[in-house]
Amino acid sequence: MFEFMLNENQKFLLKEVQDFVKWVPKSLVLDMDSEHVTYPRQFVEEAGARNLLGLRFPKKYGGRELKWEDEIIAIEEIGIFGTALACAYVMPSIVGEAINVFGTEEQKEKWLVPLIKGEKIAAEALTEPRGGSDFFGTTTSARKEGNEYVLRGQKRFVVGAAEADFFLVYARTDPKAPPHKGISAFIVERGPNVEVEYLYGLLGTRGGGTGRLVFKDARVPAENLIGKENGAAEVFYQMMIPERLTSAAGAIGMGKAALEIAAKYSDRRKAFGEKIRRFQGVNFKVADSITLLDAARGLVYAAARSVDSSDEPSRSRRLVSEAKKFATDAAWEVINHSMQILGGIGYTNIFPIERLLRDARLIMIWTGTNEIMNLIIQHEFYKEILGGALSARDVEADAPEADKSDEKVYE
């Protein structure tokens, strides 16, 4: 985050997070990428011990009652590690959101508190083999039997699944209702009839515990229902905010890390008798990159402020979606530029850029593809404009022939 925009408390938070970032052992980062470590449990525990998880949540559950404006500062810093660690870090903030907003007091005590402490690991199980973007097509079912729900179905691409103690699962509870009125959200504990399998062989984001889940008549106590029965649409819409704001803020950190490496490299590496940063082919790439990152940061900040200030929900949705799309696209582009600046050595594991590039390819896909972001952005913007959110003057009238209404043919 731009330091000049931070207040004293935020500066202190930044410092705390930077201390934590320095603590993270290099071996963890490397062992995760080589999949010798399949989940960074120790990292999450340490973050919890430092009280850095779920910063937004109420103090009585162990949070700090901070705002998104504060949390994105922390996420950007953690983002420099790439997607796997950043995702482990933000998962309490994501799954915690559902519990904090929709959960009962008992549910918060039981699930949110240990999550914030870093004692329990959670994951969100949303995507299914049949589709991710098409959330309301969910086919995993939950049938009520007495005081329990019986879950059957499959989820995949669940980041953190390999180590999670519990999952936030969306399942269809009313097969006859319209798709968005028949899905419920549950907390499902790891246990019998919940099969978890780590997915080896992702392009990046390795060691983040990504896995698939199979529910074979898994029995879940009715008290684990989050929100209302058949009311998961509300949960899902709320979850878009933490999922996408965290993706956006983390992306900036990744881009920042790559650009830092490339800028330093271009100041040292010589070709044709000069430092390569003297060539416009190189330094304009750097200029484009830092501009993209700063613009992304500004947009992420605006989106965070919109959510914090309880702005119109539709505007928050638009800004959050824009931030996710723009920041992730920007981060990928910056990392790709950085690799090009390094040339052949950037393609090897001598520098971490190849890992960041592999990681970064996911962020335009996860937490809602950037195409889905476009669906939301245009939808909300049309609603706003056509609902009368226009400029202070009639801008359309400022043309010489503007009053010729015969010329304005629309059909």
Added chain:
Amino acid sequence: MYKEEHNIFREAFRKFLATHVIPHIDEWEEKGEVPRDAWMKMGQAGFLCPWLPEKYGGSEADFLYSVIIAEELAKSGAVSFMVPLHSDIVAPYIFRLGTERQKVAWLPRCARGEIILAIAMTEPGAGSDLAAIRTTATLQGNKWIINGQKTFISNGATADLIVVACKTDKSVPAHKGISLICVESNSPGFRRGKKLKKMGLHAQDTAELFFEDCRVPEENILGEPNKGFYYMMEHLQQERIIAAVTAQAMAERMFEITLNYCKERAAFGQMIGKFQHNTFKLVDMATEIELGKTFLEKLVRKHMEGKDVAVEASMAKSWICEMANRVAYRCVQLHGGYGYMEEYPICRFYRDVRVFPIFAGTTEIMKLIIAKHLGLA
């Protein structure tokens, strides 16, 4: 351009790949190397250096056969089995510059797959700026004494014969003092460094090479002394065409895979290819691929006629390799989460294709060459 015999050859090579290459690629990718046995099989079947005259073990095939081999390897996902580097990039140096003795000694064995070739230009301090190489070779008696280090050498861990760019005259401007010297892997003082771990092309062994008072016979020099820089510039034309051919074939294959996927996969109740955003993406890719193909065909034809196509080759190399990366990016996006999984072929294509705008002259170097032609550099 292609005749019946080319098509027959392509079919035969496809069958060969299906039997001897495709079933093993995953294993080779895992091991980081293509076993020698695979090279020998390629040689036995006549797929190495087919353009060589019969007396050197070839079948005097035209350049289109080389194009077919490069294309089919790329399309079958075996781009990291770097046969074109051996056959069409390094072997031509020996054929065009070598003495009769060198040719007789090496070329038939190259065609049989007994000798794997590599060329060592890049150094830790000299990539794009080729004239800045520091590896030296000095003549002592009837031996060249080579000292220095090379890096990013494709086929570097397995190569038996390496064409090494060395500085042989330090008193003149850099590009007038470079020679090409052939180093056999059993030469004293030659050592391979570690195999480099890369984002992609895992089966293709990329290595560092060290020369510490490495001694090779005087007659191992290729062509005339101190003309190495010019020789390299001449041969880079074909290297860049081959890079463009490979990237083009990868783009075609990635598109084919993705188009099928978009026709099979449904979301929101219809095939995803029918959403206008996706449709237009696919249409844009099809258009760019067609443009690349058309340009490349013309370029290959002119190259076969022996014309100087250095500028067009640079244009093709930069544009097509960048295009293939745009295609890879979009294809992964159209696959969604599955595109990020290694079990889907598009994932490996995405990793492999990223190096194409970097190796064989970066996109930026290609632009400098074109700029020179336009009177701008």
